[in-house]
Amino acid sequence: AQKITQTQPGMFVQEKEAVTLDCTYDTSDPSYGLFWYKQPSSGEMIFLIYQGSYDQQNATEGRYSLNFQKARKSANLVISASQLGDSAMYFCAMIGATNAGKSTFGDGTTLTVKP
Amino acid sequence: SQTIHQWPATLVQPVGSPLSLECTVEGTSNPNLYWYRQAAGRGLQLLFYSVGIGQISSEVPQNLSASRPQDRQFILSSKKLLLSDSGFYLCAWRRPGTGLTYEQYFGPGTRLTVT
Numbered sequence: 756a757q758k759i760t761q762t763q764p765g766m767f768v769q770e771k772e773a774v775t776l777d778c779t780y781d782t783s784d785p786s787y788g789l790f791w792y793k794q795p796s797s798g799e800m801i802f803l804i805y806q807g808s809y810d811q812q813n814a815t816e817g818r819y820s821l822n823f824q825k826a827r828k829s830a831n832l833v834i835s836a837s838q839l840g841d842s843a844m845y846f847c848a849m850i851g852a853t854n855a856g857k858s859t860f861g862d863g864t865t866l867t868v869k870p
Numbered sequence: 871s872q873t874i875h876q877w878p879a880t881l882v883q884p885v886g887s888p889l890s891l892e893c894t895v896e897g898t899s900n901p902n903l904y905w906y907r908q909a910a911g912r913g914l915q916l917l918f919y920s921v922g923i924g925q926i927s928s929e930v931p932q933n934l935s936a937s938r939p940q941d942r943q944f945i946l947s948s949k950k951l952l953l954s955d956s957g958f959y960l961c962a963w964r965r966p967g968t969g970l971t972y973e974q975y976f977g978p979g980t981r982l983t984v985t
Binding site: 759761786788790797799802805807848851852856857861862865 | 914929970976
């Protein structure tokens with residue numbers, strides 16, 4: 756079984772500052788993938804970034820980076836230079852090698868960027 | 871490019887009435903298809919998963935059912951809605967196979983209110 760835990764229901768950040776959204780996971784799969792998605796108030800889920808369990812380097816996509824600490828089973832999302840448009844709900848998710856492509860999602864973190 | 875459509879966008883139905891939500895994907899073949907439900911302020915609960923026409927995996931026992939009559943069409947149904955069926959329903963697709971690197975692409979969602 757897989758589990759994703761996001762312990763921050765809500766976070767606030769000042770515009771142009773960096774923010775870290777926490778994600779811890781649990782799985783018995785030796786290989787897995789970790790994803791972050793953004794859900795604006797419109798409801799649509801938007802893929803942000805991916806990290807593979809065997810990737811040696813932390814993933815980066817523009818202002819998004821993933822702080823992957825495999826031994827601690829954490830995959831925190833770092834957003835640099837926050838913008839007002841970053842205000843949204845953020846979900847961490849994982850797929851394991853043995854679960855046929857089915858994702859497990861956390862409960863999400865609501866990020867509010869203050870001007 | 872690939873697109874995913876869902877309809878209707880919003881729906882208000884009385885308890886005991888039937889339900890049919892439709893999802894179609896364009897621009898890809900043999901996608902993996904998913905139905906999720908999201909309660910207000912919560913994460914995504916996987917309801918159904920399909921790897922091909924007529925192949926449906928149910929993840930959670932409930933009064934909902936799913937069908938995949940065509941390669942890129944996924945339908946969520948109920949014969950009699952319950953109040954607890956209210957929520958935000960998201961359809962998603964993913965490239966075929968079980969590659970860990972494949973992210974999911976989500977439709978715009980259907981907001982269902984059962985009264």
